[in-house]
Amino acid sequence: MATSEKLLEAFHLFDQANAKDPNVETYNKKIYPKELLYAMRMTDVLDEFAPNASEALKLAARCQHICRWEIPRSNYEANRAGYLKWRQELKKFHVKKASIILGQVGYAQDVIDKVEFLLLKKQLKKSKETQTLEDIICLVFLNHYFEPFKQKHPEDKVVDIIQKTWRKMSLEGQKAALELSFSENAKELITKAIADGEE
Incomplete structure (x- = not known):
């Protein structure tokens, strides 16, 4: 599937946001902002596992953890209920961050809605994407x-x-x-x- 200019611009803006992660990880002797490296790995694995993935799926994979550090796990109770609440809040947060960027790039609302659908993990086991x-x-x-x-x-x-x-x-x-x-x-x-x- 051909790579669109919008996709490349969205990736660039997602990566700019994730490059601000204060947490770092060393990989192949190079230091990366943690969530930037995670996003790159998501894209690499998707390209190998599902090379014909739709543009919405490619976008969702790249912004799966966008700015995740802004909502730390430590803000929630250290039990399963706290963990589940944190995960739900994160999903909504990622959707909001991604939607703003996708709107800036000029994506139609149907694409933004599809990325939101995927980030919220709707219809898992039913929806192929x-x-x-x-x-x-x-x-x-x-x-x-x-x-x-x-x-x-x-x-x-x-x-x-x-x-x-x-x-x-x-x-x-x-x-x-x-x-x-x-x-x-x-x-x-x-x-x-x-x-x-x-x-």
């Missing part, structure tokens, strides 16, 4: 963030997160996940989690 976005989120987590995550948490929590991640994915997403490169320990945990989850 919402499911594809969820698959990309899970693949990016497994490929780039799972190894550091498992080093910080006890095994039972790691197994639980793998199982929850696995349940969110389509069969195509799960197949792609099994083709990722993991350490031997990570492979063992993932295999155990999947097997236990299917019992």
Whole structure:
């Protein structure tokens, strides 16, 4: 699918916003603002997993975490209810940020509405595009963030997160996940989690 000028401009503005992230991550000996690197990874994985993705899906993937640091987890209670409230507020926040930028670029309201639909994860498991976005989120987590995550948490929590991640994915997403490169320990945990989850 051809890349439009609007898409490139939207990506540029999304990236400008995410470049302000005070949190950083080192990757391949280069320091990146954390959410800028995340956005780039989302686009890279989407391009590989679904090369014919619609423009709305490409936009949603790129702005999935836009300015996420502005609403820190620590602002909410340290329990599941607090976590769920934080996640819901984040979705609305990302939609608002993205919609303003998409409007500035000149996207029609139907495209903005579609990006909002995807960012809010509407009709997961029913909408192919919402499911594809969820698959990309899970693949990016497994490929780039799972190894550091498992080093910080006890095994039972790691197994639980793998199982929850696995349940969110389509069969195509799960197949792609099994083709990722993991350490031997990570492979063992993932295999155990999947097997236990299917019992």
